[in-house]
Amino acid sequence: MVKVTLSNISHSYDGGKTWAVTDINLVFESGRQYALLGPSGCGKTTLLKIICGLIKPTVGKVYFEDIDVTDYPPEKRNVAIVFQFPVVYRMTVLENLMFPLLNIDIPKSEKIKKAKEVASLLKIDNLLDEPAHRLGPADRQRVAIGRALVRNVGIVLLDEPMSSIEPDRKHEIKKLLLDIGRGLKKTMVFVTHDQTEALTFGEKIAVMSPNGRLLQFGTFDEIYHRPTCEFVGFFIGFPGMNIIEARIENDIVDFGPFKMRVKKSGLSSTTARPIKVGIRPEHVKVSVEKREGYIPFKVAYVEDLGRGRSVIHLQNENVFIKAMYENELHVGTNVWINLPEEYINFFNEKGERIG
Numbered sequence: 001m002v003k004v005t006l007s008n009i010s011h012s013y014d015g016g017k018t019w020a021v022t023d024i025n026l027v028f029e030s031g032r033q034y035a036l037l038g039p040s041g042c043g044k045t046t047l048l049k050i051i052c053g054l055i056k057p058t059v060g061k062v063y064f065e066d067i068d069v070t071d072y073p074p075e076k077r078n079v080a081i082v083f084q085f086p087v088v089y090r091m092t093v094l095e096n097l098m099f100p101l102l103n104i105d106i107p108k109s110e111k112i113k114k115a116k117e118v119a120s121l122l123k124i125d126n127l128l129d130e131p132a133h134r135l136g137p138a139d140r141q142r143v144a145i146g147r148a149l150v151r152n153v154g155i156v157l158l159d160e161p162m163s164s165i166e167p168d169r170k171h172e173i174k175k176l177l178l179d180i181g182r183g184l185k186k187t188m189v190f191v192t193h194d195q196t197e198a199l200t201f202g203e204k205i206a207v208m209s210p211n212g213r214l215l216q217f218g219t220f221d222e223i224y225h226r227p228t229c230e231f232v233g234f235f236i237g238f239p240g241m242n243i244i245e246a247r248i249e250n251d252i253v254d255f256g257p258f259k260m261r262v263k264k265s266g267l268s269s270t271t272a273r274p275i276k277v278g279i280r281p282e283h284v285k286v287s288v289e290k291r292e293g294y295i296p297f298k299v300a301y302v303e304d305l306g307r308g309r310s311v312i313h314l315q316n317e318n319v320f321i322k323a324m325y326e327n328e329l330h331v332g333t334n335v336w337i338n339l340p341e342e343y344i345n346f347f348n349e350k351g352e353r354i355g
Contacts, residue, residue: 001030001185002064002154002187003029003064003065004051004064006025006027006050006051006062007061008023008060008061009023009025009047009059009061009062010022010024010058010059010060011043011046011055019211020043020212021043021046021047022213023214024060029187031185032188032204033190034189034202034206035190035191035197035198036048036192036208037192037195037198037208038208038235039208039235042210042212044192045159046212048159048191051155051157051189052077052079053079078154079154079156080148080149080151081148081157082141082145082156082158083161084159086137086164088132088140088144089132089133090131092129092131092132093128093129094115094116094119095132096132096143096146097128097147098111098112098114098115099147100147101115101150104151115128115150116128118146118149119146121149122143122145124146136166137164137165137169138165138169138170138173141173142173144161149184153186154187155187155188156188157189157191159191161173161190162197174200177190177201178200178201188201195235198220199220205217205219207235207236215232216232224236224237227345227353228353229347230276230278230347230351233278233347237280241280241281241345242277242281242284242321243277243347244276244277244279244320245277246274246277247272247273247275248262248275253275253277255277256319257316257319258295258319260295260339267355273349275347275349276347276351277347278345279321279343284323284324284337284338285338286323286325286335286337288329288335291336293338294336294338295337295338296334296336297314297321297335297337298314298316298334299312299330300313300314300331302329302330308326310324310325310326310328311324312324312325312335314335321337323337
């Protein structure tokens with residue numbers, strides 16, 4: 001088990017013209033599981049390569065425990081990485097699992113024993129004599145994971161390991177990785193653009209922006225209910241958080257066609273200023289009858305999610321809001337909505353959280 005610290009990490013592949021990641025500060029505690037979540041091209045894989053030593057960061061330091069390993073080559077870091085597409089050799093499964101042990105000075109019988117123990121853990125001990133390259137994607141990925149574990153490494157990095165797996169077998173790999181992480185107590189970092197995978201795997205999640213910056217690091221509950229910025233609010237959740245432009249003066253939020261009073265201290269301003277109001281669709285209250293304190297809207301579009309649930313897109317002049325609804329509604333129907341303040345997130349004009 002190894003604690004990993006990324007200190008002020010920035011990296012450029014073109015001499016500083018553009019930056020893949022910028023000013024990343026993260027601590028992955030020993031023996032815990034983490035997820036790096038963000039859209040394609042946000043620098044997630046770059047960070048994995050920096051941790052395992054395939055890339056030296058342009059700026060910043062990498063520490064394992066309290067040791068500066070920034071200049072250490074990959075072979076001195078005792079880190080294993082599992083890639084997006086399963087990488088196996090044209091050998092049997094047993095030979096693949098033994099391959100990382102070739103240069104370790106232990107008896108061959110011990111190497112076979114270790115390989116078989118890992119195969120049993122991964123439930124591929126019935127495939128040991130099979131050519132690994134002829135297996136299906138899910139079983140090839142199990143072999144690749146096995147090669148990562150057989151050396152008894154302190155850190156395991158997983159770069160979108162589910163993306164090439166047959167859909168009906170993804171749950172097997174998810175459960176497998178969860179069991180391994182909990183059972184072996186290894187420090188594991190899981191890269192994904194899928195928030196469901198991040199929620200399943202990561203005890204804490206680091207959310208990256210499209211331009212390679214760390215936006216928020218916390219539990220899924222923290223990120224979901226108190227996003228630090230507009231991007232995190234919209235990126236996390238399905239559908240994403242409603243983000244509505246408005247203005248605030250004193251304690252009145254003016255959306256244009258309607259207004260609402262807020263009680264949150266420190267938010268009001270004696271001078272009118274622009275803000276953004278965020279609320280998740282499942283927190284928007286919808287009534288098909290006029291109610292006191294509710295705002296009139298019209299159904300503009302309906303997304304049927306099945307099982308009687310829908311995402312309804314509502315409009316009041318230039319204000320659009322999504323809401324979850326469990327009964328049938330038709331386009332053009334008049335409804336009334338309420339935005340409970342306890343579920344509202346407020347952001348400034350730049351999209352940064354202010355309340």
